[in-house]
Amino acid sequence: MQHDLVHGDHEMSRILVTGGGGFIGSHLAHYLHEKGNFVRVVDLKFNGHGLRPYCDEELLLDLRDPGNCLRATESMDQVYNLAANMGGIGFITEVGAEVMRDNFLINVNMLEAARQNRAKMRVVRYHNIYGPDGTYKGGREKSPAALCRKVAEATSPGSIAIWGDGKQTRSYCYIDDAIDGTIRLMESDFSEPMNIGSDRLVSIDEMADIIIRISRKSISKQYDPSGPQGVRGRNADIRLAKSVLGWEPKVSFEAGLKNTYGWIAAQCSEDRHEVEIMPRTQ
Amino acid sequence: MQHDLVHGDHEMSRILVTGGGGFIGSHLAHYLHEKGNFVRVVDLKFNGHGLRPYCDEELLLDLRDPGNCLRATESMDQVYNLAANMGGIGFITEVGAEVMRDNFLINVNMLEAARQNRAKMRVVRYHNIYGPDGTYKGGREKSPAALCRKVAEATSPGSIAIWGDGKQTRSYCYIDDAIDGTIRLMESDFSEPMNIGSDRLVSIDEMADIIIRISRKSISKQYDPSGPQGVRGRNADIRLAKSVLGWEPKVSFEAGLKNTYGWIAAQCSEDRHEVEIMPRTQ
Numbered sequence: 310m311q312h313d314l315v316h317g318d319h320e321m322s323r324i325l326v327t328g329g330g331g332f333i334g335s336h337l338a339h340y341l342h343e344k345g346n347f348v349r350v351v352d353l354k355f356n357g358h359g360l361r362p363y364c365d366e367e368l369l370l371d372l373r374d375p376g377n378c379l380r381a382t383e384s385m386d387q388v389y390n391l392a393a394n395m396g397g398i399g400f401i402t403e404v405g406a407e408v409m410r411d412n413f414l415i416n417v418n419m420l421e422a423a424r425q426n427r428a429k430m431r432v433v434r435y436h437n438i439y440g441p442d443g444t445y446k447g448g449r450e451k452s453p454a455a456l457c458r459k460v461a462e463a464t465s466p467g468s469i470a471i472w473g474d475g476k477q478t479r480s481y482c483y484i485d486d487a488i489d490g491t492i493r494l495m496e497s498d499f500s501e502p503m504n505i506g507s508d509r510l511v512s513i514d515e516m517a518d519i520i521i522r523i524s525r526k527s528i529s530k531q532y533d534p535s536g537p538q539g540v541r542g543r544n545a546d547i548r549l550a551k552s553v554l555g556w557e558p559k560v561s562f563e564a565g566l567k568n569t570y571g572w573i574a575a576q577c578s579e580d581r582h583e584v585e586i587m588p589r590t591q
Numbered sequence: 592m593q594h595d596l597v598h599g600d601h602e603m604s605r606i607l608v609t610g611g612g613g614f615i616g617s618h619l620a621h622y623l624h625e626k627g628n629f630v631r632v633v634d635l636k637f638n639g640h641g642l643r644p645y646c647d648e649e650l651l652l653d654l655r656d657p658g659n660c661l662r663a664t665e666s667m668d669q670v671y672n673l674a675a676n677m678g679g680i681g682f683i684t685e686v687g688a689e690v691m692r693d694n695f696l697i698n699v700n701m702l703e704a705a706r707q708n709r710a711k712m713r714v715v716r717y718h719n720i721y722g723p724d725g726t727y728k729g730g731r732e733k734s735p736a737a738l739c740r741k742v743a744e745a746t747s748p749g750s751i752a753i754w755g756d757g758k759q760t761r762s763y764c765y766i767d768d769a770i771d772g773t774i775r776l777m778e779s780d781f782s783e784p785m786n787i788g789s790d791r792l793v794s795i796d797e798m799a800d801i802i803i804r805i806s807r808k809s810i811s812k813q814y815d816p817s818g819p820q821g822v823r824g825r826n827a828d829i830r831l832a833k834s835v836l837g838w839e840p841k842v843s844f845e846a847g848l849k850n851t852y853g854w855i856a857a858q859c860s861e862d863r864h865e866v867e868i869m870p871r872t873q
Contacts, residue, residue, distance in 0.1 A: 457658045461692055 323347045325381055327372055327419065328391035329364060331356040332443040333435070333471045336484050337491060339363035349571065351381045351390065373414040374418075378422035388421045388428045396449035398472070401590040402537040431494050436506025436545035440565060441572035450512060453481055453569060456520050457544030461574040465526035468508055472536025475514035480544045483565035486558040493554040496570070506545030520562055523570045605629045607663060609654055609701065610673035611646060612637040614725040615717070618766050619671055620774060621645035633663045634674065650849060655696040662702035669777065672701045676729035680754070684819040692734070713776050718788025718827035722766030723845060723854035735763055736794060738802050743856040747808035750834045754818025757796035762826045765847035766791040768840040775836040788827030789840045802847055805852045823865075 322339050328334035329350025342348045342363045349366040360367050370377040372392050382388055394411035395401075401408050423430040439453040446458055459469040482505065490505040514530070521528045550556045605625050610631025611618035624630045624645045631648040641828055642649050652659040654674050676693035677683075683690050705712040721735040728740055741751040764787065772787040796812070803810045832838045 410703055413699045414697060417699075507760055589782055 321346050323349070323384060325349045325351065325388045326364075326391060327351045327384040327389070327415075328382060328393060329361070329367075331391060331393075331395075332440075333438055333484065333487065333575055334389070334391035335363065335442060336440070337490050338393060340488050340492070343501075347379070349385065358422055375418040375422065376426065378415075379425065380416040382419070382422045382426040382428050385428045386427060387427065388423045388430045389491070389495070390416070390423075392419070397451040397455060398537045398539040400449045402539070412480075424588070427542070429495070431497075431500070432502040433491055433494055434502055434504045434506075435482070435487060436543075437479055437481045438484055438506075440482050440488045440569055443484075443569075445573045445576060446586045447472060452479070453516065453520075453566065456517050456574060457566070457570045457573040458577060459524065460517075460520045460524045460528060461570065461577040463526060463528050465524075465528065467526065468531050469532050470511060470533050470536070471517060471537035472533055473513065474532055474534065475517065475530065476512050477538050477540075478510050478512050479512050480507045480546070481516075481562060481565070482545070482558050483560035483562075483568075486560050489559075490554065490556045493556050494550075497554055499553050503549050503553070504545050504547050505550060505556075506547055507562075508545055508547050509558075509562060510542070510544045511562060516562075516566070518546045519566055520570055522529065522561075523567050524574070565585040603628055604668045605631070605666060607631045607633065607667040607670045607844070608673060609633045609663060609671070609697075610675060611643070611649075613673060613677075614722075614771065615643065615720055615766065616673035617643070617646075617673070617724060618722070618770055619673065622770050623671075624773070631663075631667065654701060655693055657703065659701040660697075661699040661707065664701070664704040664708040664710050667708065669708045670701070670705045670712045671777070672712065673707075674701070679733040679737060679822040680819045680863045682731045684821070686857075711777070713779075714784040715773055715776055716772050716782070716784055716786045716788075717764070717769060717805070717809050718786060719761055719763045720766055720769045720788075720826075721763050722851055725766075725851075727855045727858060734761070735798065735802075735848065736855060737798050738795075739848070739852045739855040740859060742802045742806045742808065742810060743852070743859040745777075745808060745810050746808065747806075749808065750811045751799065752813050752815050752818070753795060753799060754793070754815055755820035756814055757799065757812065757817065758794050759820050759822075760794050760824040760826070762792050762841050763798075763844060763847070764827070765842035765844075766851075768842050770842075772832055772836065772838045773837050775838050779836055781835050785835070786827050786829050787838075788829055789831060789844070790827055790829050791840075791844060792824070792826045798844075798848070801848050802851075802852055805849050806856070807847075821827065 320476055324346045326334050326338040326348060329338045330352035334570050335405050338348050338350050348364040349368065350361060350364040351368045351372065368381060370381055371380065372378050393410045420430065437451065439451065441452050444450045445454040463469050487505055496502055515531055547557065606628045608616050608620040608630060611620045612634035620630050620632050630646045631650065632643060633650045633652050633654065635653055650663060652663055654660050654663065674697050676690045700710065718735065721733065725736050726732045727736040745751050753777040773860055777784055799812055829839065
């Protein structure tokens with residue numbers, strides 16, 4: 310059974326968000342749940358205990374397994390497949406094939422399961438989505454979160470380490486813009502893969518400068534030429550999204566980083582607090 | 592346990608050939624078995640009954656399933672993964688995603704299983720391998736086999752149908768050359784993907800002319816512009832194989848097609864015979 314959809318006036322749909330315990334998935338599930346849909350989230354692990362406040366059903370499943378993909382997509386009208394083995398450049402450089410293997414399996418098995426269960430599923434290529442609630446420590450964090458954490462943890466005056474010469478370039482898209490583009494793509498009739506990202510190219514150096522300004526700290530940058538850097542430059546071509554969906558990012562990089570830094574600085578402060586009180590609780 | 596290998600003087604190895612009931616797989620298994628190795632073949636189906644004469648062990652397994660891949664690779668020193676959902680341009684144009692899904696799953700699961708069972712596995716990209724014992728009817732046959740069959744079945748004088756305008760180009764590599772290149776790659780220390788194919792570019796028209804000459808029939812070509820054609824042209828870049836393995840194809844296209852045509856003409860003759868005697872056996 311296929312329902313009409315999620316933006317504005319709509320019937321309620323039964324929607325699966327895989328990777329719903331993760332960064333983009335949790336934001337997406339939150340949005341869809343707020344709109345009044347029935348939201349099932351699936352992930353390999355969830356932080357904390359109890360049902361997420363942004364969903365109606367929660368399943369702990371390894372989606373590399375085809376049987377689990379069939380279970381996850383059962384009786385769903387729409388599927389948003391955000392489950393992935395992911396990490397920043399340090400992590401993916403180190404583990405390589407494991408990331409590709411897992412994501413191959415998740416994507417192929419989820420596509421097949423969605424087809425068998427007649428659920429709707431578009432294909433989006435995200436380009437460096439960032440924002441609050443993302444991974445910010447532990448090794449899998451991506452460059453915006455990693456730099457925010459380094460600045461938040463630095464003394465003032467102090468310094469932070471930057472991998473490479475800082476001149477490598479990327480483009481970054483704020484989470485709210487990414488969710489908006491994703492929903493629009495699902496609502497559209499467009500069935501080909503589409504890029505969702507920003508076409509404002511920035512260097513790692515520029516990003517670090519913006520974050521340092523936001524922090525109001527006095528921080529110098531130390532370059533580590535031996536650090537993993539990935540490709541020298543990459544930008545997102547978003548002409549298709551502009552012409553087909555009338556979509557483009559609205560949140561400036563400065564505004565997005567301000568929100569992200571604020572959230573990560575608060576997390577780091579909590580982490581420090583936990584570490585500090587630990588000895589007393591033992 | 593890792594043994595030294597299969598060309599020339601060697602210890603016996605335990606070798607898995609997946610897709611061992613198919614075209615390239617059966618030729619490869621035959622070669623390896625003749626060299627004195629223990630050969631296990633795996634396929635989704637086998638023609639005929641009883642153990643293939645070119646192997647020591649035969650398993651009927653669906654390699655889209657990861658558990659079956661582990662079973663197949665168990666206690667093997669080397670793995671040649673020739674299992675694939677495959678077909679000519681007519682078949683793959685029609686079914687599309689099914690071929691990609693199956694081959695994704697086979698390749699990812701076999702790579703993972705070979706890694707877990709510590710078997711050796713190189714990556715080769717074949718470019719249009721042809722020769723005797725390949726599929727020649729039923730819809731999955733590729734262009735050399737399809738044209739050989741059409742010519743073999745045509746009256747003289749007569750005509751054959753050619754998909755498209757005949758000016759689309761490809762390059763074709765004879766099975767014996769492909770096996771030789773594959774074995775050399777496995778014996779080498781080269782761990783990156785490598786093209787195995789021919790760099791002699793021919794049009795479909797030229798190929799048809801060669802086959803017609805071989806048949807000594809008087810046959811005209813009828814072009815069917817509505818037939819599936821695939822990409823307009825594709826050649827194989829085999830510089831890597833030449834420089835790393837000292838390998839290049841030795842069998843001329845004319846000599847290879849002569850062997851292929853001879854075998855397919857004999858098959859078609861047998862098929863006709865079966866059809867003709869059928870009414871009498873009823």
